[in-house]
Amino acid sequence: MPERFFLSEMEEMTGIAVSECYQCFRCTNGCPAARDMDIVPHRIIGYIISGERECVLSSAGLWACLQCAACSIRCPNGIDVARIFTVLRRMSVESGLAAQTNIHEFDTLMVESIARHGHMYELGTVMRYRLSRRELLKSYRMGIGMIKKRRIGLFPHNVADRNNIRSIIKKTGGRGK
Numbered sequence: 583m584p585e586r587f588f589l590s591e592m593e594e595m596t597g598i599a600v601s602e603c604y605q606c607f608r609c610t611n612g613c614p615a616a617r618d619m620d621i622v623p624h625r626i627i628g629y630i631i632s633g634e635r636e637c638v639l640s641s642a643g644l645w646a647c648l649q650c651a652a653c654s655i656r657c658p659n660g661i662d663v664a665r666i667f668t669v670l671r672r673m674s675v676e677s678g679l680a681a682q683t684n685i686h687e688f689d690t691l692m693v694e695s696i697a698r699h700g701h702m703y704e705l706g707t708v709m710r711y712r713l714s715r716r717e718l719l720k721s722y723r724m725g726i727g728m729i730k731k732r733r734i735g736l737f738p739h740n741v742a743d744r745n746n747i748r749s750i751i752k753k754t755g756g757r758g759k
């Protein structure tokens with residue numbers, strides 16, 4: 583059933599005038615992940631406007647988004663569709679409607695790593711993710727190969743001024759520690 587407050591909730595939360603969308607499809611036409619989405623970007627925006635909260639928050643397409651921002655750049659109305667997708671992902675997890683949670687779990691660990699070290703410590707992040715899913719040995723050969731080729735480091739290197747990075751993460755709603 584449509585929820586009449588979904589649009590105003592989204593506009594308030596993102597500061598974006600979602601209601602100004604006139605369904606021109608430009609966001610979807612430029613989206614490299616649209617073919618993998620059950621609901622493509624312009625339709626997500628359309629469903630927000632018509633109040634289809636459950637349909638939007640349970641969409642698997644939210645998790646196919648690559649956060650490339652092509653949609654936001656192409657929108658003639660300046661609607662930051664990529665940011666809307668980010669906010670929707672968070673809302674879908676919080677509401678228990680998320681079609682999948684593994685990407686959210688990895689994103690959370692990645693942001694925590696950036697807050698701790700000032701950049702992403704790849705090995706530590708992947709190991710924490712694998713441990714949380716009880717699949718520590720999955721892809722370990724590939725990991726060893728990447729370490730040998732120096733594609734990823736064995737130990738983290740901390741950026742000197744991490745406080746600025748932490749405050750940016752906090753401002754954008756992530757965990758700053």
Ligand code: SF4
Nearest residue numbers: 603605606607609657
């Ligand atoms: S490009 Fe902008 S105006 Fe066009 S459908 Fe997408 S969000 Fe709406």
Ligand code: SF4
Nearest residue numbers: 613647648650651653
């Ligand atoms: S940010 Fe997401 S929705 Fe927008 S164009 Fe890129 S993949 Fe598509």
